[in-house]
Amino acid sequence: MDSFALPFHLPDFLVSACQPTDHGYRLVAYSTLLQAACPCCGQQSRCFNGFYRRDVADLPSCEAQLQLQLFVRRFRCANPACRRRTFSQVDPAWLKPQARRTNRLALAQLHVAMALGWQAGSQLLTQLHMPTSRDTLLRLIRHWQPPASSTTRIVGVDDWAIRKAEPMAQS
Numbered sequence: 001m002d003s004f005a006l007p008f009h010l011p012d013f014l015v016s017a018c019q020p021t022d023h024g025y026r027l028v029a030y031s032t033l034l035q036a037a038c039p040c041c042g043q044q045s046r047c048f049n050g051f052y053r054r055d056v057a058d059l060p061s062c063e064a065q066l067q068l069q070l071f072v073r074r075f076r077c078a079n080p081a082c083r084r085r086t087f088s089q090v091d092p093a094w095l096k097p098q099a100r101r102t103n104r105l106a107l108a109q110l111h112v113a114m115a116l117g118w119q120a121g122s123q124l125l126t127q128l129h130m131p132t133s134r135d136t137l138l139r140l141i142r143h144w145q146p147p148a149s150s151t152t153r154i155v156g157v158d159d160w161a162i163r164k165a166e167p168m169a170q171s
C-alpha cells in the first residue's frame with residue numbers, strides 16, 4: 001500500500017489512494033490504530049476483525065470537493081467472559097459518530113450559515129465547493145453549542161435598549 005504526504009492533518013489514518021470524482025477528489029484512507037479498548041469490558045484488544053467503511057465530506061482542496069472514504073478498524077474482544085464479541089474503534093476526535101462531514105467542514109459551514117443565514121449560506125457554500133442543503137445548515141445552527149470556555153460577549157435586550165436610549169439622552 002503506497003502512501004503520500006497530505007497537505008492537512010488526518011491523524012490515525014493512512015491514505016492509500018486519491019481518486020477523481022465528478023466534483024473533486026476522494027481520498028481512500030485506512031485506520032492505523034493497532035489496539036482499542038472494548039467498550040463493554042474495557043480490555044485492550046489487538047485482534048483485528050476487518051474494517052467498515054465511512055464516507056464523509058471534508059473541507060475542499062484547490063477548489064475541488066473532497067470526500068474521505070475511511071476504513072475504520074473493527075476488533076474482536078479477547079476477554080472470553082465478555083458478552084461483546086466485536087467492536088469498532090472509537091471515532092477520531094475530528095469526526096462525530098454517524099456524521100457525514102468532518103468537524104472542520106461542519107464548523108466552516110456553520111460559520112457561513114451564521115453569517116448569512118441558511119438560504120444565502122447554502123448558495124455561497126456551493127460556490128465555495130462545500131455544498132450542503134439549507135435543512136442541514138439549519139440543523140447545524142440549531143445544534144451548535146458554544147465551547148464551555150468561550151468568552152463570547154452576549155448581546156441582549158439591554159444592549160439594544162442602551163443604544164436606543166443614548167441618542168435620546170443627547171438630544
Ligand SMILES: [Zn+2]
Nearest residue numbers: 038041077082
Ligand atoms: Zn469485551
